Amino acid sequence: MTAVSPALRILPEILLTLTGVLVMVTEPLLSAKTSRKPLGIFALLGTLAAIAASAWQLHLPAGTAFFNTIQTDAFSVFFHLLIGGILLVTLLVSLNYFEGHSTYVGEFYALLLFSAVGMMLMTSAIELLMVFLGLEISSISTYILAGYRKRSAVSAEASIKYFLLGSFATAFFLYGVALCFGATGSTNIHSIATGVASGSSPLLLALALGMMLIGLGFKVSAAPFHVWTPDVYEGAPAPVVGFMSTAPKAAAFAVLLRITYTGFGTMSHIWIPLLWIMAVASMTIGNLGALTQRNVKRMLAYSSIAHAGYLLVAFTAFSADGLAAACFYTAAYAAMNVGAFAIISYLSGYDERRVHLQDYAGLAKRHPLASAAMAIFLLSLIGIPFTAGFFGKFYVFTTAMHSGLWILVTIGLLNSGLAAFYYLRFLSQLYMQPYDAAQDISEAPAQPAFVLGIAILVAAVLVLGIIPNRVLRLAQAGAATYFPCSGTNAAEVHTQPNLLR
Amino acid sequence: MIPISWYLVLSAALFSIGVGAFLIKRNIISIFMSIELMLNAVNLAFVAFAHHWHQVSGQIFVFFVMVVAAAEAAVGLAIIIAVFRSRETLNVDQINLMKL
Numbered sequence: 067m068t069a070v071s072p073a074l075r076i077l078p079e080i081l082l083t084l085t086g087v088l089v090m091v092t093e094p095l096l097s098a099k100t101s102r103k104p105l106g107i108f109a110l111l112g113t114l115a116a117i118a119a120s121a122w123q124l125h126l127p128a129g130t131a132f133f134n135t136i137q138t139d140a141f142s143v144f145f146h147l148l149i150g151g152i153l154l155v156t157l158l159v160s161l162n163y164f165e166g167h168s169t170y171v172g173e174f175y176a177l178l179l180f181s182a183v184g185m186m187l188m189t190s191a192i193e194l195l196m197v198f199l200g201l202e203i204s205s206i207s208t209y210i211l212a213g214y215r216k217r218s219a220v221s222a223e224a225s226i227k228y229f230l231l232g233s234f235a236t237a238f239f240l241y242g243v244a245l246c247f248g249a250t251g252s253t254n255i256h257s258i259a260t261g262v263a264s265g266s267s268p269l270l271l272a273l274a275l276g277m278m279l280i281g282l283g284f285k286v287s288a289a290p291f292h293v294w295t296p297d298v299y300e301g302a303p304a305p306v307v308g309f310m311s312t313a314p315k316a317a318a319f320a321v322l323l324r325i326t327y328t329g330f331g332t333m334s335h336i337w338i339p340l341l342w343i344m345a346v347a348s349m350t351i352g353n354l355g356a357l358t359q360r361n362v363k364r365m366l367a368y369s370s371i372a373h374a375g376y377l378l379v380a381f382t383a384f385s386a387d388g389l390a391a392a393c394f395y396t397a398a399y400a401a402m403n404v405g406a407f408a409i410i411s412y413l414s415g416y417d418e419r420r421v422h423l424q425d426y427a428g429l430a431k432r433h434p435l436a437s438a439a440m441a442i443f444l445l446s447l448i449g450i451p452f453t454a455g456f457f458g459k460f461y462v463f464t465t466a467m468h469s470g471l472w473i474l475v476t477i478g479l480l481n482s483g484l485a486a487f488y489y490l491r492f493l494s495q496l497y498m499q500p501y502d503a504a505q506d507i508s509e510a511p512a513q514p515a516f517v518l519g520i521a522i523l524v525a526a527v528l529v530l531g532i533i534p535n536r537v538l539r540l541a542q543a544g545a546a547t548y549f550p551c552s553g554t555n556a557a558e559v560h561t562q563p564n565l566l567r
Numbered sequence: 568m569i570p571i572s573w574y575l576v577l578s579a580a581l582f583s584i585g586v587g588a589f590l591i592k593r594n595i596i597s598i599f600m601s602i603e604l605m606l607n608a609v610n611l612a613f614v615a616f617a618h619h620w621h622q623v624s625g626q627i628f629v630f631f632v633m634v635v636a637a638a639e640a641a642v643g644l645a646i647i648i649a650v651f652r653s654r655e656t657l658n659v660d661q662i663n664l665m666k667l
Contacts, residue, residue, distance in 0.1 A: 087588060195627075198635070207640060210645075223650065226647065226650045229642070229646050230599070233643070237609065239603055241609050244613045336638070
């Protein structure tokens with residue numbers, strides 16, 4: 067086998083970085099009055115190239131590069147494609163969001179690109195130093211993105227809260243890495259796995275694992291580390307929330323998978339109970355919190371905490387199926403959540419005119435198409451059959467049952483029922499309430515780019531719900547890189563999508 | 568020769584002081600400083616462990632942490648200025664437009 071050039075292993079990251087730098091360099095050369103849309107379109111092209119490069123990486127033999135810091139395999143490619151896809155639709159739906167409101171939109175596109183670079187590095191890193199760098203590249207960019215409605219006090223508040231709590235969490239993660247280095251003498255995940263398996267200094271390792279779980283728990287907004295989520299999601303611009311409630315979470319979950327399954331695989335008796343508690347707390351606190359919210363962005367923020375809980379259920383299964391289910395669920399969740407926030411960003415606009423539930427009363431009459439798309443995303447978030455959310459939940463809970471986690475599955479299903487209530491309340495606001503013409507707000511007509519973005523998301527939700535085979539097979543190929551000898555399990559799961567149809 | 572445990576105790580103490588200050592302090596700049604203290608505690612632990620294992624990789628990690636902390640400070644101070652412009656206060660108790 068011929069050696070693959072290391073640069074090819076990070077080709078998507080290189081392409082995105084180049085695009086971002088070019089956007090950054092071109093931005094100050096344009097006069098203040100020029101529209102920044104061409105820069106956005108250029109960023110879109112760069113993203114498409116990066117997605118194509120990630121898909122091409124699938125044909126490379128799996129392997130490491132840059133002194134064992136980067137590993138490209140089906141698992142990393144899955145998350146690269148997912149993050150690339152999220153970036154693509156976020157760029158599409160935000161192409162007109164800042165038009166006429168902000169003069170520095172070029173930087174917005176560049177920051178989105180850099181943030182995605184960091185997340186992609188996180189998903190292919192097998193060295194904790196690289197994980198840390200990727201985490202910080204993505205976090206620092208998203209701190210700025212959260213405060214992008216510059217003149218809004220709420221946006222600045224969201225930014226500072228995100229920044230302070232995010233850095234606090236990073237410090238915990240780093241302390242965990244330091245302790246891990248102290249216990250095993252290495253920060254490479256595979257060397258750590260050898261060190262953990264040897265059974266020396268278990269106390270130090272348990273402490274390291276706990277610290278890293280706290281740090282990553284903040285990033286994925288799992289309870290009890292979720293307090294920042296509602297405030298930040300409420301204050302940040304809606305297209306940014308769609309991005310930062312899905313892509314960084316996917317990347318952090320990928321890191322969590324690598325650390326727990328590979329690095330600390332032999333210490334599963336310690337992290338499984340911890341993740342169990344986090345899963346139950348996230349589902350319950352998320353859903354109960356969402357019930358009491360009247361602000362739609364806060365409601366969806368609590369719902370995202372609950373969805374992090376469902377994902378953790380898949381983790382707790384600790385099997386190849388569990389891993390594939392977790393990967394699949396991140397993709398399903400990304401499609402529906404980015405979609406929901408994109409529709410909110412369109413209906414409420416840059417000035418956030420529609421933030422409360424009652425502002426959405428009867429909007430289906432005025433915006434039939436936007437409401438229909440919203441309905442699909444909400445139904446998917448509930449988990450109605452033939453949507454991505456249903457198949458994702460189905461897969462997560464069946465794998466958890468196979469691992470004998472009956473109590474967890476019961477709590478999860480009860481929570482899903484509870485969650486249906488607040489999503490349906492939103493839906494009934496849209497469709498059942500009378501439309502108040504006095505509150506009429508004239509929106510700009512939806513731009514082609516936005517319509518295309520929503521069309522992609524709706525298609526993704528339906529495809530993942532009705533014919534999930536392709537994505538599922540990629541997720542399972544990714545899972546197989548962790549559990550090479552689980553051929554029987556994988557074959558068993560391959561039949562499951564057929565059962566559905 | 569000072570045993571490694573002394574360094575680790577100091578590092579743990581610094582980290583705990585950082586966490587405590589983060590929770591107690593009300594001024595955003597002080598909170599930010601307590602995060603820096605936590606990062607420096609991490610650096611101390613890395614250097615101590617690098618000495619213990621006779622490996623430079625731990626010390627190299629420290630350089631990366633310092634660089635990233637500098638980048639974080641640049642962005643953080645910019646965000647703090649943005650907050651001060653809109654609210655004219657740096658007391659976290661008064662930055663409460665959004666409540667749980």
